Amino acid sequence: AVVHIELVPGDHVEITVAAKGGGSENKSKFAMLNPSDSIRDWVVNTVPLMGAGWCPPGMLGIGIGGTAEKAMILAKEALMEPIDMAELKARGPKSPIEEMRIELFDAVNDLGIGAQGLGGLSTILDVKILDTPTHAASKPVAMIPNCAATRHAHFTLTGNGPAYLEPPRLEDWPQVNWTPDKASIPVNLDTLTPADVASWKPGDRLLLNGKMLTGRDAAHKRMTEMLARGETLPVDFTNRVIYYVGPVDPVRDEVVGPAGPTTATRMDKFTEVMLAQTGLIAMIGKAERGPMGIEAIKRHKAAYLMAVGGAAYLVAKAIKAARVVAFEDLGMEAIYEFDVKDMPVTVAVDSEGTSVHQTGPADWKARIAAARTQQPA
Incomplete structure (x- = not known):
C-alpha cells in the first residue's frame, strides 16, 4: 500500500482506502x-x-499548487x-474553483471522447479540484483520472471497536438481464x-465462442525473447486469438476470478513479432491501439477487438473453463x-x-460542435 498520513486535532481516525487500477x-x-498559463487549456x-x-x-481529479508532489497528492485526494x-x-x-469545475466538465465532454473512448457525450461524470498556495514563480498542476469502476471506501475508527461498512442493497440497483444483441455477429x-x-468491419459487435489464449506484459516479453533466440513457443498461436488479461484467482465455485481486459497499447511493441511469427490473427484488450500496433495489424490483416474495461467481474461470466497452458511460474x-x-x-x-x-x-466532436453553433444565444 501507498500510505499518506495527516495528523490533525481530534480523538478519532478517518480512513480512506482506494484500490486503483493501472x-x-x-x-x-x-x-x-x-x-500566466491557462489551466483550462492545459486540461x-x-x-x-x-x-x-x-x-x-x-x-x-485535479491538484493545483504547492510543489510537484503536493499537486499529485491533491489530485488523488480530489x-x-x-x-x-x-x-x-x-x-x-459559489467560488472560482467551482466555476472552473463546471467549465472543465463542459469542455472535456465537448471533446466527444465518450464511453470507452468510442465517441459520445459523456467522457467525464465530474471534475474535482483541490488547491493550495504555491511559489509566485510556479503553477504545478496534476491531473489523475478515475475509471468507471470507482473502488474506494471510507470509514472512521473511534476506539469503540471495529468499524462496519454496510453492504450496498442490491435491490437499489435496476434489474439488468443481459441478452446478446440481435445485431451481434x-x-x-x-x-x-x-x-x-x-x-x-469497424464497430461490429461480436459474440465470441470457443477457446482463446491469454497473455499480457510478462508473457509477451518472454515469448518475444524466445522467438529472438529461435526457440519454439510452448503454445501454438496459429489462427488463434489472444486476450490481454491477467485473471484473478477463483474463489468458491468460480471458474476464474475477475478477468477484465488490460490496456492494449502496452502490447503494441510486441504486436509485429506476434503477428509475423506466431500465426496469431486477432487480439482482445481495452482502449485504443497506438500507431505501431495499428500499422502491424494492417500489415498482417489481423484485427483488434475491444472488451469492456472496468467490468472485470461481468466479463468473467462469459468464461466457462480456464486452465494454465504455459509459463505457470508467472502466476x-x-x-x-x-x-x-x-x-x-x-x-x-x-x-x-x-x-x-x-x-x-x-x-x-464535430457533431457536438455543430450542435453548439445551432443553439440560440
Whole structure:
C-alpha cells in the first residue's frame, strides 16, 4: 500500500482506502505551468493524450499548487470526493474553483471522447479540484483520472471497536438481464480463419465462442525473447486469438476470478513479432491501439477487438473453463486457455487499420460542435 498520513486535532481516525487500477493510474499527468498559463487549456489539450485506457466515463481529479508532489497528492485526494456535478450546476458556482469545475466538465465532454473512448457525450461524470498556495514563480498542476469502476471506501475508527461498512442493497440497483444483441455477429473461435477476420468491419459487435489464449506484459516479453533466440513457443498461436488479461484467482465455485481486459497499447511493441511469427490473427484488450500496433495489424490483416474495461467481474461470466497452458511460474501473467460463451467484444481496429477510437471521437466532436453553433444565444 501507498500510505499518506495527516495528523490533525481530534480523538478519532478517518480512513480512506482506494484500490486503483493501472489503466487509470498510468494516465496520470503533471505539468509545471507558468503562472500566466491557462489551466483550462492545459486540461483540454491533455485529456485526449490519455487515450481510453482509463475506461471513461469517470472522474478527473485535479491538484493545483504547492510543489510537484503536493499537486499529485491533491489530485488523488480530489478523486475521493462524491460525484455532485448535477447538484453544483443546479445551484450555481459559489467560488472560482467551482466555476472552473463546471467549465472543465463542459469542455472535456465537448471533446466527444465518450464511453470507452468510442465517441459520445459523456467522457467525464465530474471534475474535482483541490488547491493550495504555491511559489509566485510556479503553477504545478496534476491531473489523475478515475475509471468507471470507482473502488474506494471510507470509514472512521473511534476506539469503540471495529468499524462496519454496510453492504450496498442490491435491490437499489435496476434489474439488468443481459441478452446478446440481435445485431451481434456470432464467432466460433475454434474454426476462425484469416478470411473471417478480414470480413469484420469497424464497430461490429461480436459474440465470441470457443477457446482463446491469454497473455499480457510478462508473457509477451518472454515469448518475444524466445522467438529472438529461435526457440519454439510452448503454445501454438496459429489462427488463434489472444486476450490481454491477467485473471484473478477463483474463489468458491468460480471458474476464474475477475478477468477484465488490460490496456492494449502496452502490447503494441510486441504486436509485429506476434503477428509475423506466431500465426496469431486477432487480439482482445481495452482502449485504443497506438500507431505501431495499428500499422502491424494492417500489415498482417489481423484485427483488434475491444472488451469492456472496468467490468472485470461481468466479463468473467462469459468464461466457462480456464486452465494454465504455459509459463505457470508467472502466476496471473501466465498463458491461460479460456473457453468462452457469448463474450461480447467490439471490432476496434479492422484488417485495413481503421480504428474506431479515432473515427468515433472525431465524429462526435464535430457533431457536438455543430450542435453548439445551432443553439440560440
